[in-house]
Amino acid sequence: MTHPTDRVRRHGRRSRPVRRGSPTPAGAARRRGVTVLRLLLVALFTAGLATLTPGLAQAEQAASEQVTGTLRTSLSGPLEDVEVVVTDAGGDEVGTDETDENGRFAVDLPGPGEYTVTVPEDALPEGVEFNAGNSRTVTVDAGRTQGVIIGLDDGTRGAGGGTIRWVELLVSGLRFGLLIAMAAIGLSLIFGTTGLVNFAHGELVTIGAVVAWFINVGAGVPLIVSALLAMLVGAGIGALNELGLWRPLRRRGTGLVAALVISIGLSLLLRYLYQIVYGGRSNAYADYRGQRTVDYGPFSMTNKDLTSMIIALVVLVLVAVMLQRTTIGKAMRAVSDNRDLAASSGINVNRVILVVWMVGGALAALGGVLLGLSDEVQWDMGFRLLLLMFAGVTLGGLGTAYGALIGSIVVGVFVQMSTLVIPNDMKYVGGLLLLIVILIVRPQGILGSRARIG
Amino acid sequence: MAELLDALAVALKAGIGFQAVFFALLAIGLNIQFGYTGLLNFGQIAFALLGGYGIAISVSQWGLPFWVGVLIGLAAAVVLALLLGIPTLRLRADYLAIATIAAAEGLRLTFRSVSATPVTAGTRGLSGFSDPFVSLAPWDPAARFRILGTTWSGADLWVTLVGWVLVALACLLVWLLVRSPWGRVVKSIREDEDAVRALGKNVYVYKMQALVLGGVLGALGGMVYAVGTASATPDQYQNANTFLAYAALILGGAARVLGPVIGAMLLYFIIQFADTGLRTLIGNGVIPEDLLSATDVAQIRFVLIGLGLILLLIFRPQGIFGDRREVMLDAR
Numbered sequence: 001m002t003h004p005t006d007r008v009r010r011h012g013r014r015s016r017p018v019r020r021g022s023p024t025p026a027g028a029a030r031r032r033g034v035t036v037l038r039l040l041l042v043a044l045f046t047a048g049l050a051t052l053t054p055g056l057a058q059a060e061q062a063a064s065e066q067v068t069g070t071l072r073t074s075l076s077g078p079l080e081d082v083e084v085v086v087t088d089a090g091g092d093e094v095g096t097d098e099t100d101e102n103g104r105f106a107v108d109l110p111g112p113g114e115y116t117v118t119v120p121e122d123a124l125p126e127g128v129e130f131n132a133g134n135s136r137t138v139t140v141d142a143g144r145t146q147g148v149i150i151g152l153d154d155g156t157r158g159a160g161g162g163t164i165r166w167v168e169l170l171v172s173g174l175r176f177g178l179l180i181a182m183a184a185i186g187l188s189l190i191f192g193t194t195g196l197v198n199f200a201h202g203e204l205v206t207i208g209a210v211v212a213w214f215i216n217v218g219a220g221v222p223l224i225v226s227a228l229l230a231m232l233v234g235a236g237i238g239a240l241n242e243l244g245l246w247r248p249l250r251r252r253g254t255g256l257v258a259a260l261v262i263s264i265g266l267s268l269l270l271r272y273l274y275q276i277v278y279g280g281r282s283n284a285y286a287d288y289r290g291q292r293t294v295d296y297g298p299f300s301m302t303n304k305d306l307t308s309m310i311i312a313l314v315v316l317v318l319v320a321v322m323l324q325r326t327t328i329g330k331a332m333r334a335v336s337d338n339r340d341l342a343a344s345s346g347i348n349v350n351r352v353i354l355v356v357w358m359v360g361g362a363l364a365a366l367g368g369v370l371l372g373l374s375d376e377v378q379w380d381m382g383f384r385l386l387l388l389m390f391a392g393v394t395l396g397g398l399g400t401a402y403g404a405l406i407g408s409i410v411v412g413v414f415v416q417m418s419t420l421v422i423p424n425d426m427k428y429v430g431g432l433l434l435l436i437v438i439l440i441v442r443p444q445g446i447l448g449s450r451a452r453i454g
Numbered sequence: 455m456a457e458l459l460d461a462l463a464v465a466l467k468a469g470i471g472f473q474a475v476f477f478a479l480l481a482i483g484l485n486i487q488f489g490y491t492g493l494l495n496f497g498q499i500a501f502a503l504l505g506g507y508g509i510a511i512s513v514s515q516w517g518l519p520f521w522v523g524v525l526i527g528l529a530a531a532v533v534l535a536l537l538l539g540i541p542t543l544r545l546r547a548d549y550l551a552i553a554t555i556a557a558a559e560g561l562r563l564t565f566r567s568v569s570a571t572p573v574t575a576g577t578r579g580l581s582g583f584s585d586p587f588v589s590l591a592p593w594d595p596a597a598r599f600r601i602l603g604t605t606w607s608g609a610d611l612w613v614t615l616v617g618w619v620l621v622a623l624a625c626l627l628v629w630l631l632v633r634s635p636w637g638r639v640v641k642s643i644r645e646d647e648d649a650v651r652a653l654g655k656n657v658y659v660y661k662m663q664a665l666v667l668g669g670v671l672g673a674l675g676g677m678v679y680a681v682g683t684a685s686a687t688p689d690q691y692q693n694a695n696t697f698l699a700y701a702a703l704i705l706g707g708a709a710r711v712l713g714p715v716i717g718a719m720l721l722y723f724i725i726q727f728a729d730t731g732l733r734t735l736i737g738n739g740v741i742p743e744d745l746l747s748a749t750d751v752a753q754i755r756f757v758l759i760g761l762g763l764i765l766l767l768i769f770r771p772q773g774i775f776g777d778r779r780e781v782m783l784d785a786r
Contacts, residue, residue, distance in 0.1 A: 197548045197551065197552070199555075249768065252768075254767075254768070256548075257492075257494065257547060258767045258771055260494065260548065260551065261700060261704070261763060261767055262763065262764050262767050262768065264496070264697055264700070264760075264763065265697070265701075265759070265760045265761070265762070265763030265764040265767070266760060266764060267760070268694060268697055268756050268757070268759055268760030268763070269756075269757050269760025269761050269764070270760070271756070271760075272753040272754075272756035272757045272760070273753075273757055275750075275753045276746075276750045276753050276754070276757070384559075387555065387556050387559055390552045390555075390556065391556070394549070394552060398548075422569075423567060423568060423569040425563070425567045425568055425569070426563065426564060426567050426569060428559075428560070428563055429560040429563050429564050429567075432556040432557065432559065432560035433560065435552070435553065435556050436537075436538070436541060436553055436556065436557065439541040439542055439545065439549060439553055440540070440541035443541070443544075443545050443549065
């Protein structure tokens with residue numbers, strides 16, 4: 001009764017590997033598979049266009065048949081001046097063509113029937129090989145232009161590639177860890193300044209992703225602008241959290257355990273509201289879809305993944321500089337360290353906490369957008385990330401900003417690299433197990449102090 | 455009006471059905487942990503999952519007798535409680551909360567993963583394990599009974615009856631325990647751990663006992679639920695259910711023997727009434743379809759629970775029957 005059937009279905013879908021998405025190693029392998037698929041689709045699409053245009057042109061003339069196709073790979077781009085030979089069912093040559101600067105070829109045929117398109121083995125440039133044979137046999141109907149796909153391998157996929165699996169996992173783990181860190185810094189700072197373990201922090205991540213999705217897909221605004229707007233909304237919601245709920249509760253003297261349960265209630269409330277408003281599906285943003293992976297030697301990644309890594313890194317450095325150099329940053333660390341002492345030395349604690357909430361909300365929202373960019377947007381993406389944020393924050397030491405940073409990166413790398421030994425759909429379990437192991441071995445975390453835990 | 459009566463009848467059935475038993479048992483377990491001892495177990499649903507799957511896997515996959523399955527489920531719950539308790543019970547309250555919620559989500563993901571499919575049958579889940587139990591019913595399990603305008607199958611009625619007997623026994627156990635010296639120690643741990651330690655009590659051991667006992671009750675709840683639905687799928691054991699149980703506990707009143715039971719019945723009645731009522735209103739066109747569709751109603755219950763938890767804790771943390779002084783809401 002507590003699990004409506006439609007929700008079960010959605011969960012089933014969520015775990016379907018393709019949706020699960022990119023930061024995984026098998027995901028990376030799959031991404032490469034997807035890249036090939038997209039390549040084929042592009043080829044097919046071009047062939048489709050080719051079908052339309054000549055079809056129109058030739059409608060005025062006598063209806064004739066043609067085979068067309070495109071030779072290209074993600075690494076080498078279009079292959080120019082490659083010879084293509086077309087033979088009929090009897091093995092007699094009916095025509096040849098050389099690919100143009102776009103890698104296109106087109107050969108006119110004498111009539112409908114079965115034809116074989118062959119690319120000579122030695123015609124390909126260095127480093128490009130055939131995926132499965134150098135010829136393809138197609139059946140061409142009367143008056144039709146038939147697209148032909150000849151699979152090519154440029155070494156960026158499959159076992160023959162130069163990528164090393166653990167390096168690839170390490171890089172995608174770093175990327176994932178940076179995302180976790182971005183969301184977790186707010187969680188840790190809020191805990192440090194107010195003592196609240198905010199179980200609704202994941203919902204700040206989701207709201208960022210969802211708001212950006214509505215602005216990007218619904219209103220057609222570019223994703224970068226949408227992300228900035230989503231950060232503003234995230235900061236606003238963080239402020240609303242503090243001003244509308246937690247500050248009045250602190251004034252009432254609500255205990256920390258009560259606050260914990262209230263944050264759980266808030267998390268449930270928001271999470272299922274998102275599901276009603278946004279729906280149970282997962283959706284991608286309108287921009288930066290279907291990017292090809294770029295080879296960097298031992299690893300490969302898409303440009304959007306690389307960009308989100310850089311963005312995360314820059315933002316985290318900025319946060320660190322803010323904490324280290326600016327007055328408000330110093331005040332944050334002071335309040336986090338000892339609230340009463342900070343208050344008595346003239347720091348406006350409530351204002352600092354408000355800023356912490358706003359910064360935390362904006363960072364979480366940005367993390368959500370970047371996560372949605374690589375994994376698609378889902379109504380409960382934040383909650384699933386929350387548990388890994390807890391793992392990261394606990395590992396680094398509850399309440400310390402830099403601890404959250406280091407811990408999150410370790411957790412991200414651990415989660416991704418654990419797929420070397422455990423199946424892909426179990427990788428989050430590995431992260432949660434890590435959390436429990438940390439609690440046994442070093443409960444105060446890497447940078448935490450012993451006094452806080454007991 | 456007839457529809458309203460129908461909705462009331464459906465809600466009444468839910469309020470005394472095996473789902474209410476499920477939440478009552480989860481909430482009684484939480485009452486021992488949270489209400490009396492002050493432990494924050496946010497993964498109660500993991501114990502229920504182990505209970506339900508203990509029976510399901512033993513009977514359906516391994517071909518063991520039903521009662522062996524019950525023992526396996528209970529043993530698994532004890533092991534989980536020990537695993538979670540050993541690292542976290544020495545630490546502050548929120549560490550246990552984080553570890554338990556992580557364990558619950560991790561277990562659910564493990565049980566629904568592809569690699570566990572040979573044992574757990576993945577997301578499809580297991581079924582066909584409840585027959586040995588249902589056939590014990592003194593009446594025909596396939597027969598239909600009409601009670602107060604609702605229809606019950608013989609099997610439902612039997613599971614529900616046994617479930618309420620379990621709830622009664624659990625309440626008796628809690629009543630006896632909290633009147634005993636054990637109960638006084640546990641309650642003092644909730645109030646002031648250091649004072650208890652100063653009196654020479656081993657706080658860690660008492661906390662562990664409370665965690666294990668509450669977990670075992672949670673496992674029993676999971677068993678009632680699995681047998682009642684005659685299936686065990688991982689997504690029955692969503693972590694949101696833990697917080698439904700918390701809501702039931704806090705609504706009824708924590709640290710009261712009957713608080714969680716009344717809370718669970720009332721909560722389930724409210725949820726089901728809202729559910730059926732909303733569906734009826736949407737069906738009649740009173741609520742326009744584009745504002746709220748029938749498929750969204752299933753989510754509304756969690757929104758309501760979330761809102762209810764917030765409001766209860768802010769304005770009436772002791773719930774209906776609780777004593778404000780007894781409700782453990784301060785963290786160390």
